[in-house]
Amino acid sequence: MILEVLGSAVLGLILAWAGAHRLAHRLPARPLLYSTGVAGALFGDFVTRTALGPGTALLSLLGAAVISVASLSLLLRPAGRLRRRSAPA
Numbered sequence: 001m002i003l004e005v006l007g008s009a010v011l012g013l014i015l016a017w018a019g020a021h022r023l024a025h026r027l028p029a030r031p032l033l034y035s036t037g038v039a040g041a042l043f044g045d046f047v048t049r050t051a052l053g054p055g056t057a058l059l060s061l062l063g064a065a066v067i068s069v070a071s072l073s074l075l076l077r078p079a080g081r082l083r084r085r086s087a088p089a
Helices: 002-022 030-052 059-072
Strands: none
Touching: 002 030, 002 059, 030 059
């Protein structure tokens, strides 16, 4: 179980690093990014392990990856400037 938790944390760090490397201009500061990736992976591992039970390490890591990516995607900023159109009177 401890190796599963460590694997999930490392997976969260790797996903956060990949996101920071690929989308650096659209993401906030790296400490927030890395902590969100790890927290999302640990939460995903917890939820998947609770739902499926023990003995499903690969599925738990898959759940950790899905939740980590989902939580990291919430940090994305829009690509361009937002245009505000005034409503015609």
